[in-house]
Amino acid sequence: ETGVTQSPTHLIKTRGQQVTLRCSSQSGHNTVSWYQQALGQGPQFIFQYYREEENGRGNFPPRFSGLQFPNYSSELNVNALELDDSALYLCASSFLSQGSGTEAFFGQGTRLTVV
């Protein structure tokens, strides 16, 4: 058990729709990162939130956005869904500090299918 939970576990959406994925981080962790894993690939970094502010972004368009809340929960929002957005979405929480190895604790992921 990593102490990180994601909801829902599976989701089917139609192209063009919007989706919100949720993550509950470990208590005390100040950082949450979101990753997309397409079939046959390693997880790709989407963005990171540190103390409720975006703190780095990967190569994803602006229709991918996020929020981090003070109660250790966070959201990943995707607008105007495309078929290629079908993937497993992972959130990872960690405690980011100077000199820390920043071990990440992952949720089980949300499997999103866009049809």
Next chain:
Amino acid sequence: ILNVEQSPQSLHVQEGDSTNFTCSFPSSNFYALHWYRWETAKSPEALFVMTLNGDEKKKGRISATLNTKEGYSYLYIKGSQPEDSATYLCAFISGNTGKLIFGQGTTLQVKP
């Protein structure tokens, strides 16, 4: 673009065999290298966090080494067991960003 490469992509071994995988990463601006084990239907779980050149870490039958100058890490499993079957991911961190750059993983199947 920072690339992390893992080899082999997949591996099938018999119970009792020892095995090893490779992770290659950029040798510049190194901060840390993580290894994760990801079993089917579960969350990826950290095996090792490695930060210093020459680091060697061990957890039971699993060990890892790190060479930051040449940009590679090896993961070794001694006497593989069926419960070791999983995908093993390495992830590189450049600078103290907490951003993990993953390889594509090595999927290990251990046959009884």
